Amino acid sequence: MTRRPLIAARRLFFAASLCLGMLTAACGPELGTLDDVVADDDESALPFHVTPESIPAGYYSSATGKSGSDLLVALSDIVSRGTRSLSYSAAREKMFADVEDPDNDDAIDCVYTGRIARGVSSTSGGSAAKLNTEHTWPQSLGARGVAQTDIHHLWASDIDSNSRRSNYPFGVVKTVTWTAPNPDGQPPSKLGKDDGGRLVFEPHDRTKGDIARSIFYFYTRYYRSRPTDFSLGNFNVEEATLRRWHESDPPDAAEISHNDLVYAIQGNRNPYIDHPEYLKEIPDFPDR
Ligand SMILES: [Ca+2]
Ligand SMILES: [Ca+2]
Numbered sequence: 001m002t003r004r005p006l007i008a009a010r011r012l013f014f015a016a017s018l019c020l021g022m023l024t025a026a027c028g029p030e031l032g033t034l035d036d037v038v039a040d041d042d043e044s045a046l047p048f049h050v051t052p053e054s055i056p057a058g059y060y061s062s063a064t065g066k067s068g069s070d071l072l073v074a075l076s077d078i079v080s081r082g083t084r085s086l087s088y089s090a091a092r093e094k095m096f097a098d099v100e101d102p103d104n105d106d107a108i109d110c111v112y113t114g115r116i117a118r119g120v121s122s123t124s125g126g127s128a129a130k131l132n133t134e135h136t137w138p139q140s141l142g143a144r145g146v147a148q149t150d151i152h153h154l155w156a157s158d159i160d161s162n163s164r165r166s167n168y169p170f171g172v173v174k175t176v177t178w179t180a181p182n183p184d185g186q187p188p189s190k191l192g193k194d195d196g197g198r199l200v201f202e203p204h205d206r207t208k209g210d211i212a213r214s215i216f217y218f219y220t221r222y223y224r225s226r227p228t229d230f231s232l233g234n235f236n237v238e239e240a241t242l243r244r245w246h247e248s249d250p251p252d253a254a255e256i257s258h259n260d261l262v263y264a265i266q267g268n269r270n271p272y273i274d275h276p277e278y279l280k281e282i283p284d285f286p287d288r
């Protein structure tokens, strides 16, 4: 099949899936029914393009009226329920094919530079476009096993920017040691020392909030189960700054679509995108 009919077929499939999804939604929501693991050789079982799914009725009912540690525990229960764990390769494939491309035009942008790579619909397409997979919560600090493949905290990233960020905490750079490319002309992401002399990575403004909410989600999802190597070493340095970035860069339509797509794939949602006010209701995440 040549490329143009392929794109047309994908769009037709996407439109058909959307209609089907709306019909299904009209028949009533389903809560947490997915608990299977998709193995590497089972990727063909995943839909060709996933239909985004919005918040089902009652999803947050057990969090209603709670605050502080009660709310954190309630949210942790909610996001840990009915999850579907993909293999790492399947998760990356869905990230490149669907989650990072809500408008399904095969154009994907780097979370740190905003560079737009075109013609990307798979992990191998991402590699060819010099993109790889960024774990906002570093693998070395606990993004292992199920947490490694959790698409809520995975982002397509330029290989070079990803490697510059390494596993440094996020923070506000006062003394710059490296500046990322900024093809969009906006102030760039950078690496450097914060006002305490610590090496930190500061993303550009339009993904500061997205990254903050990814990290708060990761904490909420995994602070009780504690995957191998789990550490709050970065989080405790980042927390206050991430709270400010959550306020300065609130969820937009693209981030909401991102959440709806991850939910359709892995069966849980990022509560801080759906309910940004929850973060104020939890004034401090336990430091240990
Ligand atoms: Ca796109
Ligand atoms: Ca944003």
Ligand SMILES: [Ca+2]
Pocket: 236, 239, 284, 285, 286, 287
């Ligand atoms: Ca804390």
